[in-house]
Amino acid sequence: MTQRSFYSASFKDFLSAEPDAITGQISRFHTQHLLHSQTRAWLTEIEILKRSLAESVEREGHIFIEFMIPRMGRRADVVMIFKGIVFVVEFKVGATVFIAADMRQAHGYALDLKNFHRGSHDKYLVPLLVATNATSQSENPVFAGDNVALTLCISPGELFSRMRLIAERLNQPTFDPNLWADSGYLPTPTIIEAAQALYASHNVEDIARSEADTQNLGQTSQQLLQLIHDARINKRKIICFVTGVPGAGKTLVGLNIASIHANREENEYSVFLSGNGPLVAVLQEALARDRSSRTGDSISATRKETESFIQNIHRFRDEYLHGGVPPEKVAIFDEAQRAWDKEQASDFMRRKRGIVDFDKSEPEFLIEVMDRRQDWAFIIALVGGGQEINKGEAGLAGWLDALKAKFLDWDVYFSTALLSGEYVSLGVDLNAVSRANVLPNLHLATSMRSFRAEKLSSFIHYLVAGQCGLAINVYKDLEHVYPIKVTRDLAKAKSWVRQHRRANESMGVLASSNGIRLKAEGIFVKNEIDPAKWFLSGVEDIRSAEFLEDVATEFDVQGLELDWCVVAWDADYRFNGQVFEHWEFRGTKWEMRHKAVRKRYLENAYRVLLTRARQGMVIFVPKGDKSDETRDPKFYDHTYKYLINCGIGVI
Template sequence: MDRAYYSAYLKDFLQTPVEQIIGAIAQNHAQQIEHLQTGAWQGQVDILQRELKHVLNLDPSSYIFFEFMIPRMGKRADVVLISAGIVFVIEFKVGANRFSSADVNQAHGYALDLKNFHQGSHEKLIIPILLASKAQSHSFNFTMANDQVASPILIGPDGLLNVIHRAVDTFSPSFFCAFDWSKKGYKPTPTIIEAAQALYRNHSVEDISRSDASAKNMAKTSNEILEIIHQSRLKKRKSICFVTGVPGAGKTLVGLNIATQHANIEDDEHAVFLSGNGPLVEVLREALARDEAANSIGVTKAAAFRKASQFIQNIHHFRDTAIVDNTAPCEKVVIFDEAQRAWNKEQASKFMQSKKGKKNFNQSEPEFLIEVMDKHQDWCVVVALIGGGQEINTGEAGIVEWLNAVTDKFSHWDAYYSTELTTEKYVTGSFNFARSPTIAKSNLHLSTSMRSFRTENLSEMVHYLIAGDAQRASQIYQLFDHLFPIKMTRNLSQAKSWIESQVRANETKGMIASSGAIRLKPEGIFVKNHFQAKEWFLNDATDIRACHYLEDVATEFDIQGLELDWCLVGWDADYRFNGSQFEHWRFVGTRWQQRKKAEDQQYLANAYRVLLTRARQGMVIFIPQGSETDLTRQTQFYQLTYAFLQACGIEEI
């Protein structure tokens, strides 16, 4: 598919009748063309043919693209002009007499997406332009970020030639072939929300996954699972797939892809996506509902929400239904997200006895959930999405409970896994894979993080940081510190100012901290304050309930499975360095108490692992100074932790 609906050398464009250009654009446009749209195109062509006549004097090889594909699933820039070695991204607002902040962010966002996700643009100078056809041009100077993307230029219908002339005089970049540039590959790295919306709109997983040879392709993992589902149905087998991956590698997206492809309840391979992560379920349902209601004629928000809720469900609701209904569920395929967080026998039994009145309940949650699917007489498939070091709450079993259940109670099932599952990152304690009915499949592991698209090494660096190995963490951070900034400060206002200075266009930012960070309260960080996740993650920067305001703080429970572009991480004395290793503390009543149980210590370490792997583009860590008079916030609680992070290579603002 061509990247643009119309493209031509500028000299040819200037000589082509308007009607012929609009006809070419309309022919490639998939949707029904409205009169307003063709009028907008005519306005664009009229302005461009008038304004660009003298650009050929600067660069006779200038090239123009209309409706140029931006690597974010369905987005297209109105016009991209390549001239004199510069990429001009021009967003038109035909008939507009002012420049709205939303329109400015749209133009800026297109330029940033090209820079970040289009291989041909990584080293190019990009200037976004917002052109309102009935507005007056704003005066400007070029403000260029470190990545060579300019701040948006706001012009009226007669300001384009001036911008191009001044840009060429200011920068004098090297010329390049526009045709070759346009054919370079895309490496789209959407947020979980953007990707879910794209899959829901029937985009393929290839559209949202990286395709470079160095990255494990989500498409391969999805296709592997789809083949296992297909073969299980044909051969009347019951199967479980363990899908592993580093933080941000796309495990949840793989699950959503399977669920969206088999969302029809009439489908013999009907699937449902289940998660015990309440905020993730809430945010994804809301995001899908908002997107469908906004882009579908006659679909209400309520109807769209009901539809989204059919294939994204809370695992606890699925479990509670199965307790009172002894028949097999209607779904033949269930995807359990964050399966390592399922409850062990002790926690599941305690809950059932106290809340459900099941006095004789004596199963772990994994064993019970497999038993529910085992009620199918012919075939079924369970897909367990596993994150290493992600257990963050009391009683979360990890992967061993799933393996024990399959081995001890359901040996007639086929179990598929990657050999990566056998490493200590995923299986804590001992488990003999030789006695389990397991079948190795290399494609069931995702090794490359897509969340932090600026670096693939963040999760590894965080692994060593959490382990207290400053030397190794520093060595890894040096590989990407110029791409993914990590800063720290003892001043919260300074941290907020820094993160606000980094954000461009519609990039997201938010404040996060451990749920145990109780003594950040005097600093203005209230981890016990409740908020609605859907508003915090989805509402725009004008809404005080949104993450952008840096007022409400999300904990590891709120943000696990989700992400932000820029994170402000509050670090309290619950996870403190003592000079040789990290100590694990819990604030109870009026004082700190040390965590003694190994699993409690692991939950806290994992909480900080989650917090430190949520950012896509960079983060700042705030560690308070402490107090000489408040015994709950002693200076010594924080000083050695700050020094340790400095040893990891993290610089002060």
């Protein structure tokens, strides 16, 4: 596991240690190339801390320097334990003013400790921002209900005196700092944070929430790495199907393999491929920005690297339509069950690419591309269940049919979980697959989701299915840890998320791609967004989610998350007082959906939208307008009442 902090000592031992010895110890653990300015900054911080802590007559307390924060490899400058309080200190050496972004950074570190570090769950946490050339601006700390204070802006000279005043006021019982530090690390990273951590050479085990997760992810990753190595040494062609319960980390395993073998020059060069365009764009840009900030390389150079590490599966496919052999030896297909069937793939090729004789499913063609490699090749198909939101998806059968018909020399590996109805439709015979092998480690059996995420998933499942009674029962366990509200006022909805988000937590507005009549409320689902800018740009950028102006649909957010969401609910999926009805807006009016598959896509769209928020959400249901037949109030009123009947409170 990763070193918890680069330096740890009691106040007494810290005060007696030489500054150069302290920086030397910190430098031993630092994995990045050290600039002279970084060492100077540490020496400045140490000098300030020594001067300040010398005021402590009792010399009680403990200091951690470069303490790991449970958000995938980030470290706070200093964490100090003093009289039962956790002080998180962020230094800005040379700064003459306190900047809002720095205040959010320090606050975010304290929130992450509170939420994801077991030892901090019942503690008071106080973030302190120290600008070395500024004057203190903060008075007494202001605590939220979870006992995390807003950031205090402190000058170096007042650091310890302010800590002492806060400790005396709160009068908390003391605790063992080392037991606190080692008490348990329970991260629940977003896919963006997890990808950044893996690309920065963290172990996949560091991302796990518990020992069970660690074992599960580690064993599956190790099994795949061994098989890849065996394929290269023995010149074999192998396809592995990796399954898992919802939230188990299938995508993480794929990203882990790709990050380990991301170097184009190495023998087991791998690529992560996804048909989810927004996810690919956001991950590519997030990794490029993160790497640029860590290495100092230009953003254009890091973008070029990350665009080869993670690719859009459709661009990969189109690259080899007219021949050619891919340089990648290992291809990892995320959400492999969503690859197109023969009908959809052929229709697309004819309409969009002008190829009239394309008569293959997407799985068949993708295997064929990797099969062009003469020496060896390896495919990892990450297979999930549910959440189909588009037509023409082949499912797992598309891959198995191709293997049975055309690729008899490929070795096939899967776990017995693949035989369950969740992954394979009835009637699909795996025994007919040539060279089939069962490996238990290719199934991820432990969900990494937190308690509230699992409960949210169940609640939304019942809510969308119209099963109000079952939804109420689940929400009783959920409401005290995950707030959900409903309103008829969009301004109130936006105000609610703004009030609840803290530090650098994200927020945004979501709506169904067929929520056409939300346009009357100022929500334009047909306006295209740039997913990378929407998800990654800060509060200063009007194109970002943070502005609560541009709306994202289920196609933009599937596989991604925000902390707080406004979910706008239109009349496309409307409750009639008894059951949900499925509608589609065409031209100038609503038309009912009759095909079962079209109904399922709509239900899944709302499942996706209602499970994107990590912290909480508010659902906005318009009032409608009697003078507009496309926005008749009766289209919305029953839905609003139904949500309240499911236990959701009104704002």
